[in-house]
Amino acid sequence: xxxxxxxxxxxxxxxxxxxxxxxxxxxxxxxxxxxxxxxxxxxxxxxxxxxxxxxxxxxxxxxxxxxxxxxxxxxxxxxxxxxxxxxxxxxxxxxxxxxxxxxxxxxxxxxxxx
Amino acid sequence: xxxxxxxxxxxxxxxxxxxxxxxxxxxxxxxxxxxxxxxxxxxxxxxxxxxxxxxxxxxxxxxxxxxxxxxxxxxxxxxxxxxxxxxxxxxxxxxxxxxxxxxxxxxxxxxxxxxxx
Numbered sequence: 001x002x003x004x005x006x007x008x009x010x011x012x013x014x015x016x017x018x019x020x021x022x023x024x025x026x027x028x029x030x031x032x033x034x035x036x037x038x039x040x041x042x043x044x045x046x047x048x049x050x051x052x053x054x055x056x057x058x059x060x061x062x063x064x065x066x067x068x069x070x071x072x073x074x075x076x077x078x079x080x081x082x083x084x085x086x087x088x089x090x091x092x093x094x095x096x097x098x099x100x101x102x103x104x105x106x107x108x109x110x111x112x113x114x
Numbered sequence: 115x116x117x118x119x120x121x122x123x124x125x126x127x128x129x130x131x132x133x134x135x136x137x138x139x140x141x142x143x144x145x146x147x148x149x150x151x152x153x154x155x156x157x158x159x160x161x162x163x164x165x166x167x168x169x170x171x172x173x174x175x176x177x178x179x180x181x182x183x184x185x186x187x188x189x190x191x192x193x194x195x196x197x198x199x200x201x202x203x204x205x206x207x208x209x210x211x212x213x214x215x216x217x218x219x220x221x222x223x224x225x226x227x228x229x230x231x
Contacts, residue, residue: 004156041203041225042118043157048219088156095162099170102220104149104156 002027004105006089012111013079021074021108023089033065033072034102036088043088046074079112086110116140118223120206126229127196135191135226137206144186145211147220150175152202160204163189164211196230203227 003026013019025033032050036043047056049065049072056063060079065072076083086109090102119138127133139146148160159173163183174180178196183189193200207220 006156041205041227042222043205044222045219090157095170095172099162099164100145101159101162101170101173102147102157103159106154106156 002103004103006105006108010109014113017079018077021087023072025070025091027091027093027103029094031092031094034090035063035074038086038088081112081114084112118206118208118221120223120226124227128231130195132194133196135204137189139208140221143208143210145209146183146189147207148181148191149205150202198230201228201230
């Protein structure tokens with residue numbers, strides 16, 4: 001059975017702090033790994049990682065994938081209150097039927113206090 | 115609108131009743147997904163539609179759950195004889211799709227919050 005574990009489940013920091021969110025996975029037919037930010041209901045896309053060791057960066061956010069260790073991290077530097085959200089990790093897998101399916105972790109709830 | 119829309123945004127129903135949730139994907143998106151998110155949990159895949167191909171129903175939790183999609187447009191998720199454990203946010207997503215190598219980003223709708231009393 002596909003398994004995605006995110007840690008920590010919850011994190012409270014002060015503005016300006018740097019945080020690292022972790023995601024480990026065990027899935028069949030792995031294709032890539034995606035990170036989403038969920039503030040209210042609809043998750044919004046952050047990154048898609050396909051290759052190991054290549055860091056993707058967007059402003060203060062960056063992420064990297066280790067396909068050997070089945071692990072990814074999401075870093076946020078100089079956090080702001082607007083970064084408060086649940087961050088979801090989702091490996092993309094290929095089903096037996098040939099369709100692509102995201103397998104989501106439970107998420108890390110980040111709270112950034114002023 | 116340009117995004118994925120869902121209706122209703124909130125639905126409160128009594129145990130045993132049937133409910134129907136609607137999703138309007140982004141125009142031109144051939145792939146459509148339904149997910150369920152229980153309180154404090156991650157998103158749980160339910161069903162996937164790709165064009166006119168047979169849907170992937172592998173995530174549906176029981177035969178009380180069914181979904182339909184007409185062509186590449188609107189989809190409805192139906193839950194029959196609702197139970198309290200069905201209470202969750204039901205999210206729909208769409209993407210350009212296509213069973214080819216590579217991936218098309220999934221765009222999520224705002225979800226429907228279902229509460230079964």
